[in-house]
Amino acid sequence: MRIPPFHLSGALVALALLSAPLAATAQEKYDGFLCCNMRSDGSWISDSNYSENGKRVIPVGTPVSVTGYGRHRVNVRIDGARQAIGNDYSRDIALADFARRYVVNEDPAAKIAGYPAKIQEAIKRAKITTGMTREQVLMALGYPISSENPDLGANLWRYWMSSFAEFQVQFDANGRVSGVTTDPNTRNLVWAD
Incomplete structure (x- = not known):
């Protein structure tokens, strides 16, 4: 059975609409907590987490707001300052999932206390x-x-x-x-x- 071209284009539009909510999740903005100790130069936190001169450790459990997304980065606000968590070496992970790795919903401090x-x-x-x-x-x-x-x-x-x-x-x-x-x-x- 042959599908008429107009039905095929309708199916493609429907498929695009179904996938739109998935793409939108990468733009999710939310408040949470830093999953782990991460090193920052003041504006950039890399997933490599190198301990280089001039970097300070931002402690696990620090409140974080996800404010947006860029190319291979999650834009955040920490202690009122803008920073980006860079997906430099874990690009096989979708950006929304990468964000959820580093900015978690539950404060890890409760677990750590136990x-x-x-x-x-x-x-x-x-x-x-x-x-x-x-x-x-x-x-x-x-x-x-x-x-x-x-x-x-x-x-x-x-x-x-x-x-x-x-x-x-x-x-x-x-x-x-x-x-x-x-x-x-x-x-x-x-x-x-």
Whole structure:
């Protein structure tokens, strides 16, 4: 059976209308909280979360307003200042989903308050320690970039403190941190004893 051309164009219009709400979700503006400790130069927060000179850590749980979207970025307001969270290395994630990773609805402070003191202190210092869960590592260090870590259930996550300072977080069979592999200087920056 052949479909007349006018029916086909009507089907395409209907399909476009159905997909419009999905495209609109990337423009969603909302208030929330920073999922994790993130480093900023004052205007830009990269998903690489490098620890470079001049950057300060914005603590997990900081109130954040998503104000709009740009090319590979989520525009936010933090403490009254405009910033952008850049999707520099996780571009396989849709921008709306990327925004929801970093700006969450529930304040993580309530969960953190229930953790053992050693874990709380490590998260506060943007470090990791033995026994942390994946969620606790995310709060302390941010998300590992998806281009290098496509499976968050993997037993190894790769992070970088800078372009040349990689460290790898190992998880045991129970999903808890069992160690970190890196050079001694980077280890001092990321590991809490």
